[in-house]
Amino acid sequence: MSPEILSLEERFQSRIDAEIKIEPKDWMPEKYRKTLIRQISQHAHSEIVGMLPEGNWITRAPSLRRKSVLLAKVQDEAGHGLYLYSAAETLGISRDELVEQLLTGKAKYSSIFNYPTTSWADMGAIGWLVDGAAIMNQVMLTRTSYGPYARAMVRICKEESFHQRQGYEIMMTLAKGTPEQKAMAQDSLNRWWWPSLMMFGPNDAASTHSAQSMKWKIKRKSNDELRQAFVDSAMPQVEYLGLTVPDPDLKWNEERGHYDFGAIDWDEFWSVVKGNGPCNRQRMRTKQKAHKEGAWVREAAMAHAEKRRQRAVEQDEKVA
């Protein structure tokens, strides 16, 4: 590496160490830029694909109240995707490229959305556990070193709290309901518990990007730290519902002041990441179909705007 680049990198790191945010026009190492594009776009794609499992239940919500809430939540997810795409675009990648990476499978999204939503209770478990796990990660990211990403996260976190509360409310209603309803809640918790813990990613020792991301303060807590914080915060909520988690090894550890929990099935995790989850193919097909079928709308809107601009010019010429 040339001495010039080296000194730029040193200056960059000293800014990070001094907690000075990096903004779009500031010099940054190429690898910092690439890491952020990968992470922010993956986050954006997760918000967008995340609309599908919940969208599945909009027409079958049990009441108008639940339906309005679910619609608002899914609309928020679209908004979160857009905030994040905008943040990624400040790093010099276009929206078209980002969308293409999603549709060709080059970019990943959170594996959690490759699990199916087979009962209404899943709307509760997702809001409570999946959004709850996402919040743990996102609260940390409000302090990430890249300004536009941090600002998008602040906005998202403000909105995310509603998502978790509405989910827990659904779980409370079911848990207090008939034995069948309570069983529904338990079944849903059983199915979403482990995938939620997997959302934090591989164990620290196996996490490829972690060390550099911590040094650059893109991340400020490790996968395992966040996962532990999530389990600790979720357990009292599980107990309040009178439900159990599908983990015989889960118990309070007085000495550590944390819950211990069993080993995660990493084979399942990697299998879903690599495309073999229950819904990977379905999610991709849905996104590709929507993009293809929406092409004429995007083109027509552009043509219409162009025509209006043209007319305005002609009008001006006539007046002149």
Add this chain to the structure above:
Amino acid sequence: MDKKEWPLWEVFIRSRSGLHHKHAGSLHAVDATMAIENARDVYTRRNEGVSIWVVESTHIMASDPEQGDMFEAAKSKIYRHPTFYDIPDEIGHM
């Protein structure tokens, strides 16, 4: 992929009367009308604003962060701040 990407717009929102418009983020739209409508849906779903400005991102000119001396002149002129002057306490608020 589309032949032509929708242009990027920067969105500024006045959260309530009496305050400045503040940068909220950006979005894609074919024209200003659509940019304002999309900005409403993307950035004001919870009554965050009473007024929206949009401007095409390409029309924004920005200072260069690499130009280190850009703000130097102001840094050295500490006498522009009221705290530079010692005024006795008995004078009261000034």
